[in-house]
Amino acid sequence: MSRGEQIYKGKAKIVYAGEDPDTLVLHFKDDTSAFDGEKVEQLASKGKVNNQFNAFIMEHLQAAGVPTHFLHLINDTDSLVRRLDMIPVECVVRNRAAGSLSRRLGVEEGLILEPPVFEFFLKNDALHDPMINTSHILSFGWASEDEIHAMRRWSLRVNMLLTALFAAADLILVDFKLEFGRYEGELFLGDEFSPDGCRLWDAKTLEKMDKDRFRRNLGGVVEAYVEVARRLGVPLS
Structure with a gap:
């Protein structure tokens, strides 16, 4: 093709x-x-x-x-x-405190969040993806009320499914972001799901197995991604 x-x-x-x-x-x-x-x-x-x-x-x-x-x-x-009509909003689900949540609220990295925290961010690199709420989304017309509820519902469903998938591979799904778009009037999950857009820790050692290895100059970025894929059974060619 x-x-x-x-x-x-x-x-x-x-x-x-x-x-x-x-x-x-x-x-x-x-x-x-x-x-x-x-x-x-x-x-x-x-x-x-x-x-x-x-x-x-x-x-x-x-x-x-x-x-x-x-x-x-x-x-x-x-x-x-x-081809989706993308909604300019990132949906973030957090199972443990890390990254910007720890910095914003001054909470210890690794704190278990029960229930998981769900947040919206505006997808805009120039503005550094600011945190927003449902009022912003409705007022600026980025999504309808039904779409807001659907994005939250699907994000939490994805969290349930992937938390179990990664746990079976001795990995902790710390947090992740999702993006959604419209196709023929229906909402679809778009963009990608990879270690670039989530945090994954080894369940026993809490070693970081995601892009934090790049952010924090830990090295072995691709090697960590490959190890996660191997544990999940991803058929890498």
Whole structure:
């Protein structure tokens, strides 16, 4: 399958038009960035690992009834997806305190959050993805009230499914972000799910197995991603 015109170039992916007008091609790059693009490096094979990791997770969620934009893998670094009208909001679910939550509230990293914390952020790198609430979303017309409820419902459903999946692989799903979009009037999970957009810790040692290894200069970023994939049974080519 050939790529069409470039639609969007992000920090970790390039989006191309698909052969069908209702589809897009996601190309996963080896680029790795942190702190809103202030720190950028290329890590060999990261794009390939994330593409195949994302396919595995999306197919797992689809099998459990979660509507996603994922259609199929094209090759090692490209996937075919539905073209969604994306909602400019990130949905974040936190099972343990880490990252910006620990900084904002002054709570210890690793604190178990019961029930999980759910937050909305505006997807805007220039503004550093500020935290928002349902009033902002409604007032600025980013999503309807029904869509807000659906994003929350699906995010918590994904959390339940993936917490169990990772726990079976001796991993703790600390937190993650999701993005949603519209297709033919229905809400679908879009973007990607990979160690770039979540925090994963080894259940026994609490070793970080996600992009925090890059943020904190711990090294072994791709190696950690591959180890997570191996534990889950992701078929890396």
